[in-house]
Amino acid sequence: MKEIILFITAVLLAYGIHYYWVSLPIVTGYVAKHICSSVFIADRSEEQYREDLDGFPMKYAKFNINYTDLSVTSSIFGLAQIKAIYRNRLGATLINELTEEEIRNQKFNVEISSDINQDQIPWSMGDQIDVERFPSNINKTQLENAINDLFIEKDLVNLIRTRAIIVLYDGKLISEKYALGFSRKSKFLGWSMTKSIINTLIGILVKDKKLNIDEFAPVPEWNNPNDPRHSITIKHLLQQTSGLDFNENYLTKSDVTQMIFQTSDMAAFAASHPLKYKPGTHCYYTSGSTNILSRIIRHTVGENEYHSFPYRRLFSKLGMKSFIMEVDGSGTFVGSSYSWGTARDWARFGLLYLNNGYYNHEQILSEEWIKQSVTYVGSNQYGQYGLHMWLNTEKNNDSSTRKFPNVPVDTFYASGFNGQNVFIIPSKKLVIVRFGLTRTPNEEYGANQFLKNVISSINL
Structure with missing residues (x-):
């Protein structure tokens, strides 16, 4: 013994x-x-x-x-x-x-529009808020109570640590609140909300007719028609149904942690993985798919344009002046994980989707792209998924299967590590942004009740 x-x-x-x-x-x-x-x-x-x-x-x-x-x-x-x-x-x-x-010694062409003081420019292209025109159909006290409640720590062991909340209604910024030490000038890391940025950049290239997501993904490692990965389409990558054998486990050394923390060319690393499932048959969320998409954008727009492309074609058009995307050692944007912006800039991003791709007198994304992005394609270990967007859809007409059962079924959202969210609720004309440092089980911070409380403050 x-x-x-x-x-x-x-x-x-x-x-x-x-x-x-x-x-x-x-x-x-x-x-x-x-x-x-x-x-x-x-x-x-x-x-x-x-x-x-x-x-x-x-x-x-x-x-x-x-x-x-x-x-x-x-x-x-x-x-x-x-x-x-x-x-x-x-x-x-x-x-x-x-x-x-x-x-x-790497040299990249990065053109970012010159700094402009947005304080005197009206929302949404600027930061000037018309506080006198608060919507008459919203109970302001009830809304503020809903927001304040999310800054109260009810469990001193499992802290939710909310850092920022913004609520847009019908395009107008009607409420925002920040934790001590943070402000509307603070930049927040979106983590996997960056994936939804990549989806948007792909959508711009589709609108430009430079990409067709139903075609085979232009990935050099899969060029050989005899390679089973050759049949992976761009849509498969967006839907997280590529079938690649890629382990998304952050608790130890795995494919995703090796890619993010030990690899210089993340897209090449992800693309080197073999198939585990036939493309289109199995939904499994991987950061590798997004970094492959980021490199596809790079190859599509060309080296001269790539590092300026998000700023020129998206961020500057939305007034997202604070936004920064970060690159890996090869110079490709880490589309899976690394982008920073103020809570207001993340709200502007949500507003683009609330407005069906239309922003500041320009159709930046097609309405068809928005529709595709929020169409249910399959569920994985995390929830219901569209094109790099999370959905609040249900199974078999059972509302209890929704991620947020007390929130409208048309809700869709970007989601990031530690409880970062941009919620878009078209039926309620809402965009709601939440940032925090939440390490509770399942990163639960009471989102379902919070969203329900915000919606309850509106009399449509």
């Missing part, structure tokens, strides 16, 4: 050592990248970025911020050291596979 106990102990110890050994570079990569972005893009205070990393095991990582070369280096007990560097208009990039010199 003693020998058995010793053997089991040794096996568990070996497993534990292996687990943490392979996980250390993921942890230090996360810390270096996040602090680099938080400091040099979002201008976060030390208290704020330390709060971001107060969970296990990130809180054990040490880091050094170099304000001279705009970098952050992180390690744990001196092990798994990794460096992230900030480059103007390109964001923070981890040094992986390529040398720091190779990455710093």
Whole structure:
């Protein structure tokens, strides 16, 4: 019996050592990248970025911020050291596979419209809000109570840590609130809400007739007609039905964590994976599919246009002046995860979808694209899905199967890690933005009740 106990102990110890050994570079990569972005893009205070990393095991990582070369280096007990560097208009990039010199020597054409003071420009292209014209059919006190409630910590163990809320009604910004230390000037990381940005850029190229999502995806690794991946279409990638054998597990070293924290060319890494299912037959959410799409955009618009494309064709047209998308070591936008913007800019993005692709006197996306994006194609381990948009659809006319059972079925939304959301509710003329640092089980912060309370304040 003693020998058995010793053997089991040794096996568990070996497993534990292996687990943490392979996980250390993921942890230090996360810390270096996040602090680099938080400091040099979002201008976060030390208290704020330390709060971001107060969970296990990130809180054990040490880091050094170099304000001279705009970098952050992180390690744990001196092990798994990794460096992230900030480059103007390109964001923070981890040094992986390529040398720091190779990455710093990259030259990209990034044209971003000059800074304009939006304070004197009326919403939505600017930040001037007409507070005198609050909609008469909305109970202002009830709305404010709904918002304030989401800033109250009811469980001191499972904190929801709401940082920003914005409510648009019929295109007008009618309410916003920020946690202490944050403001309308604060930039927030959208995490996987960036996927919905990529969907929008694809939609622009479809409108330009430069892409057809029903055609085979133009991915160099799949060019051979005999390759079973050759049959993957752009639509399959958007629907998360590519069938690629890609593991989206953030709790240990997996395909997604290796891609995000240990790979320089994320799209090439994702595209190298074999098929697990026949394309179009199985819905499984992967960040790899989005980064492949980001590289498809790059190849479609060309090297001269790519790094300016989101700013010229989307952000500047919506008044999203704060917005920054970050690139990987190869220079491709990390479409799965990395974009920063103020809560108001994220609200502007939601407004584009509420208005069926029409914004500031221009049809930026076709109405057909909006319809496709919010059409149910399948459910996966996270919920109902359209084209890189989450849906509140139900199964078999059973409202209890909806993600938000007390919210209209036409609700759709962008969703990101730790409870980032842009909700669009067409039937109620609403766009609702929520940012926070929520690490509760399933990142639950009471969204269903909150949305219900906001809707209840409106008398249509």
